[in-house]
Amino acid sequence: MYTKNINTHLTEIKDYFKAAISIDCVIFGFDEDELKVLLIESDLKEFKGKWSLLGDIVHPDEDLETAAYRVLRERTGLEDVYMEQVQAFGGLNRHPAGRVITIAYYSLVNIQHVELKTHSNELHWHAVKDIKHMAFDHKDILATCYQRLQHKVIEQPVGFNLLPKKFSLRELQNLYEAILDVKLDRRNFRKKFFAMDYLIDLNEEEQEVRHRPAKLYGFNQDKYNQQHKKSLGF
Amino acid sequence: MYTKNINTHLTEIKDYFKAAISIDCVIFGFDEDELKVLLIESDLKEFKGKWSLLGDIVHPDEDLETAAYRVLRERTGLEDVYMEQVQAFGGLNRHPAGRVITIAYYSLVNIQHVELKTHSNELHWHAVKDIKHMAFDHKDILATCYQRLQHKVIEQPVGFNLLPKKFSLRELQNLYEAILDVKLDRRNFRKKFFAMDYLIDLNEEEQEVRHRPAKLYGFNQDKYNQQHKKSLGF
DNA sequence: ACAAAAGTGTTCAGTTTACACCCATGT
DNA sequence: ACATGGGTGTAAACTGAACACTTTTGT
Numbered sequence: 001m002y003t004k005n006i007n008t009h010l011t012e013i014k015d016y017f018k019a020a021i022s023i024d025c026v027i028f029g030f031d032e033d034e035l036k037v038l039l040i041e042s043d044l045k046e047f048k049g050k051w052s053l054l055g056d057i058v059h060p061d062e063d064l065e066t067a068a069y070r071v072l073r074e075r076t077g078l079e080d081v082y083m084e085q086v087q088a089f090g091g092l093n094r095h096p097a098g099r100v101i102t103i104a105y106y107s108l109v110n111i112q113h114v115e116l117k118t119h120s121n122e123l124h125w126h127a128v129k130d131i132k133h134m135a136f137d138h139k140d141i142l143a144t145c146y147q148r149l150q151h152k153v154i155e156q157p158v159g160f161n162l163l164p165k166k167f168s169l170r171e172l173q174n175l176y177e178a179i180l181d182v183k184l185d186r187r188n189f190r191k192k193f194f195a196m197d198y199l200i201d202l203n204e205e206e207q208e209v210r211h212r213p214a215k216l217y218g219f220n221q222d223k224y225n226q227q228h229k230k231s232l233g234f
Numbered sequence: 235m236y237t238k239n240i241n242t243h244l245t246e247i248k249d250y251f252k253a254a255i256s257i258d259c260v261i262f263g264f265d266e267d268e269l270k271v272l273l274i275e276s277d278l279k280e281f282k283g284k285w286s287l288l289g290d291i292v293h294p295d296e297d298l299e300t301a302a303y304r305v306l307r308e309r310t311g312l313e314d315v316y317m318e319q320v321q322a323f324g325g326l327n328r329h330p331a332g333r334v335i336t337i338a339y340y341s342l343v344n345i346q347h348v349e350l351k352t353h354s355n356e357l358h359w360h361a362v363k364d365i366k367h368m369a370f371d372h373k374d375i376l377a378t379c380y381q382r383l384q385h386k387v388i389e390q391p392v393g394f395n396l397l398p399k400k401f402s403l404r405e406l407q408n409l410y411e412a413i414l415d416v417k418l419d420r421r422n423f424r425k426k427f428f429a430m431d432y433l434i435d436l437n438e439e440e441q442e443v444r445h446r447p448a449k450l451y452g453f454n455q456d457k458y459n460q461q462h463k464k465s466l467g468f
Numbered sequence: 469a470c471a472a473a474a475g476t477g478t479t480c481a482g483t484t485t486a487c488a489c490c491c492a493t494g495t
Numbered sequence: 496a497c498a499t500g501g502g503t504g505t506a507a508a509c510t511g512a513a514c515a516c517t518t519t520t521g522t
Contacts, residue, residue: 005274005288005289005290006254006256006258006289006290006291006329006334006336007256007258007274007276007278007286007287007288007289007290007369007370007372008274008275008276008277008278008286008356009277009278010278010291010331011278011279011330011331012331012332013254013329013331013332013333013334014332016254016291017254017255017291017292017293017294018252018253018254018255019252019253019255019292019294020240020247020250020251020252021251021252021253021255021324021335022240022241024240024241040239040241040242041242042241042242043242043243044241044242044243044244044245045245052241052242053241054239054241055239055240055241056239056240056241057240057244057250057251058251058253058324058335059251060251060253060333061326062326063324063325063326064322064324064335085321085322086321087319087320087321087322088298088319088321088322088337090255090292090297090298090337091297092295092296092297095240095247096245097244097245097246097247098246098247098248099247099294100240100247101255101292101298101335101337102240103322103324103335122242135241136241138241168474169474169475170473170474185511185512185513185514186474186475187475187476187477187513187514188511188512188513190475190476191476191477192511209472209473209520209521210471210472210473210520210521210522211471211472211473211474211519211520211521212472212473212474212475212518212519212520212521213473213474213519213520214473214474214475215474215475402501403501403502404500404501419485419486419487420501420502421486421487421502421503421504422484422485422486424502424503425503425504426484440501443493443494443499443500444493444494444495444498444499444500445492445493445494445498445499445500445501446491446492446493446494446499446500446501446502447492447493447500447501448500448501448502449501449502
């Protein structure tokens with residue numbers, strides 16, 4: 001039955017094994033100086049009370065990324081956010097309902113922009129570092145996505161997606177410290193980001209702080225995109 | 235029909251959309267100072283004469299990695315080789331036979347160890363840089379896997395998997411130059427690898443060269459694994 | 469005046485780059 | 496002896512890490 005090769009002889013798939021395909025979104029946010037992830041309480045009897053990622057079956061007329069954006073939209077109302085596919089998870093018994101292969105995505109959202117759609121109690125932001133157990137293999141998926149994010153954030157300035165449009169350098173540093181789980185030197189951190197030259201000085205200051213207010217900056221996404229496009233092109 | 239969430243309410247998948255799942259292997263080898271990839275000629279009418287990756291449907295009782303190793307074994311006879319999952323490709327019309335979602339893996343093999351199983355003409359090694367067109371979306375898949383390899387090889391010494399057990403530093407350098415598509419300085423290259431301290435001096439020399447013979451080295455995989463385990467543990 | 473966090477430069481160490489000559493072998 | 500690639504060291508430039516005091520605001 002499986003002697004034919006998917007890339008050569010196979011012209012009909014109807015007689016072949018098929019599995020349900022889902023996507024799972026690891027939706028990261030940043031709040032209270034902590035990296036958070038949006039989870040939903042599972043009510044499958046096997047995982048009663050455990051938290052799970054937000055995911056869904058991929059529809060027949062959807063590609064994977066479309067499905068991931070759909071889930072994100074349905075759960076957070078957000079459309080244009082940073083998202084990256086991480087990898088597939090296809091363990092034999094990862095879903096009690098049968099063979100379900102899932103493709104994991106992570107996305108970076110401004111947590112202030114998220115209005116949890118259903119005002120139910122089932123959706124919650126959790127500090128990544130405090131999560132102990134999860135439903136399915138979601139702890140693995142989260143760990144893999146978190147590692148990927150850590151890796152990404154030191155190579156490219158994607159962290160801005162987790163911050164408000166206007167932010168102080170202290171907030172930016174707190175973000176990096178939270179994601180990478182390290183302490184960074186304030187002067188070196190500032191030096192580095194000013195040198196990268198993607199920060200826009202907004203000539204504004206923090207309000208309502210009971211100490212010297214910090215200056216606010218924005219991220220020059222266009223400038224970053226252009227400079228990065230150049231280096232890809234060649 | 236799709237109102238239920240895969241991670242919460244769903245207890246039966248039988249009524250849901252399912253797709254065929256395949257894996258595709260990008261099998262890299264190194265020969266004649268070029269990075270090669272093992273391809274098969276597709277005889278699907280849509281891709282007549284085009285080359286495709288080696289892939290197959292994932293079986294019901296196999297996880298993804300098992301399927302990938304099976305394909306590798308069936309096509310090359312090799313068992314213990316370096317392999318890494320890259321990502322899933324799930325475009326709507328990527329396979330003419332229907333919805334097929336594929337998970338891409340790349341592996342690094344010693345090209346000398348590969349005895350092409352079927353001594354047919356359908357399987358061939360191709361220089362990666364010369365490949366123009368491929369069947370399906372395999373050009374995309376190859377490009378993505380190649381980029382991943384380029385990235386990986388500057389972070390971790392996985393390149394050794396493409397070389398024979400005994401190799402000269404020139405061969406090693408040629409490998410890196412081929413993968414990264416750059417010219418490297420010979421002295422700096424040597425300095426760097428000796429400093430990493432994973433090379434074993436075999437006290438042997440090249441034979442049958444018509445110039446000064448190069449010394450041969452081996453890669454100390456155990457030492458690398460141990461030192462790398464440490465840094466993960468903390 | 470005090471508390472609390474913002475802002476700012478310099479030095480040192482380690483790493484990366486650039487670069488040219490002699491050596492061992494086969495013909 | 497010559498052609499071919501093997502093998503080697505040093506100086507300059509750059510990058511990353513360590514480190515302490517002054518400034519601004521609110522109370």
